[in-house]
Amino acid sequence: MDTVVSGTRPTGTLHLGNYFGAVRNYVRLQNEAAKTFYFIADYHSLTTHHQPDTLGDLVRETAATYIAAGLDPDKTCLYVQSDVPETAELYLLFNMVAYKGELEKVPTFKEKIRKHDTNVNAGLLTYPVLMAADILIHRANKVPVGKDQEQHLEMTRHFAQRFNRRFGEDYFPEPVAYNFGNALIKVPGLDGMGKMSKSDNPNSAILFSDEDKAIRKKIMKAKTDAGPTEPGMPLTEEVANLFGLMELVSAPEAVKSFKSSYNDASIRYGDLKKQLAEDMVAFVAPFRERIRELLADRESLDRILRRGGEQARESAQETVRHARAMAGIRYYSA
Numbered sequence: 001m002d003t004v005v006s007g008t009r010p011t012g013t014l015h016l017g018n019y020f021g022a023v024r025n026y027v028r029l030q031n032e033a034a035k036t037f038y039f040i041a042d043y044h045s046l047t048t049h050h051q052p053d054t055l056g057d058l059v060r061e062t063a064a065t066y067i068a069a070g071l072d073p074d075k076t077c078l079y080v081q082s083d084v085p086e087t088a089e090l091y092l093l094f095n096m097v098a099y100k101g102e103l104e105k106v107p108t109f110k111e112k113i114r115k116h117d118t119n120v121n122a123g124l125l126t127y128p129v130l131m132a133a134d135i136l137i138h139r140a141n142k143v144p145v146g147k148d149q150e151q152h153l154e155m156t157r158h159f160a161q162r163f164n165r166r167f168g169e170d171y172f173p174e175p176v177a178y179n180f181g182n183a184l185i186k187v188p189g190l191d192g193m194g195k196m197s198k199s200d201n202p203n204s205a206i207l208f209s210d211e212d213k214a215i216r217k218k219i220m221k222a223k224t225d226a227g228p229t230e231p232g233m234p235l236t237e238e239v240a241n242l243f244g245l246m247e248l249v250s251a252p253e254a255v256k257s258f259k260s261s262y263n264d265a266s267i268r269y270g271d272l273k274k275q276l277a278e279d280m281v282a283f284v285a286p287f288r289e290r291i292r293e294l295l296a297d298r299e300s301l302d303r304i305l306r307r308g309g310e311q312a313r314e315s316a317q318e319t320v321r322h323a324r325a326m327a328g329i330r331y332y333s334a
């Protein structure tokens with residue numbers, strides 16, 4: 001029986017990368033796995049974002065996006081990370097089996113210190129440890145995430161293994177990054193390089209809060225190249241990215257037709273972008289409206305999150321009780 005955990009940082013409105021890389025699979029798994037826990041990773045967001053005045057709104061917006069995407073709070077446990085303080089205790093325990101050297105080598109850490117060089121805090125360094133605690137607090141075995149999280153999952157397995165070995169019991173599972181047997185997904189950005197991301201370059205990401213006009217504008221401004229000059233030329237990264245996005249939201253016939261016009265060097269990127277923009281608008285608009293409706297009923301959202309927090313705590317308390325006992329923290333008779 002599978003237990004599934006995953007989460008998203010409330011650092012801004014969710015984008016297409018979050019959806020196709022992770023949230024779409026959250027929804028599929030809620031109907032297949034025995035237990036699913038999806039959280040809003042507010043502690044994680046504090047490593048790079050200090051926004052006490054808006055954090056609450058972003059937490060709710062993330063919750064609304066989850067629900068708009070199809071998560072059903074009656075089938076799945078939807079909660080805010082900080083409503084389960086047991087996670088912080090497990091994080092502390094796992095910090096004892098995580099080594100400074102291995103944490104410093106993590107590429108996402110190196111990348112983050114490049115971007116946030118005035119705030120290289122210990123939370124950034126130990127991000128993979130908190131992530132391991134998030135997953136193992138429910139002893140999950142499957143974690144639907146995008147490609148950027150693959151290495152963090154490997155570290156989660158190391159920490160689980162080491163904790164089990166150090167304290168002599170095979171208690172924690174070794175979870176895998178999961179995409180139904182397919183390769184993990186990386187949704188590209190519109191700036192021609194890397195992944196779509198909400199913090200790097202806002203124009204590179206299509207957000208679920210974007211109005212139709214903004215979506216069209218971002219896509220029409222997306223980077224391309226000078227165009228193929230002869231038949232059968234390989235795709236540059238910028239153009240491959242546009243085709244990649246088209247494959248997510250456009251009809252297969254449209255993708256096929258533009259690919260074939262690329263191959264015979266007759267393609268006009270303006271036409272491709274117009275098609276992509278219209279298909280993207282058709283995909284995002286209903287989401288955006290649903291998110292707005294959900295946000296308008298704040299009471300219901302809060303009720304869902306509070307209930308989710310209580311359910312998640314029950315599961316977390318059992319794990320922490322056990323982990324403490326494994327570590328020898330059990331001094332008093334009942």
Ligand code: AMP
Pocket residue numbers: 007008009017018019020021022023041144145146147148149185186187188195196197
């Ligand atoms: P984050 O926004 O970094 O908290 O990521 C939340 C989830 O979205 C994680 O599972 C990521 O792997 C996934 N994700 C974020 N950006 C992308 C992207 N561009 N392509 C695929 N998955 C992504």
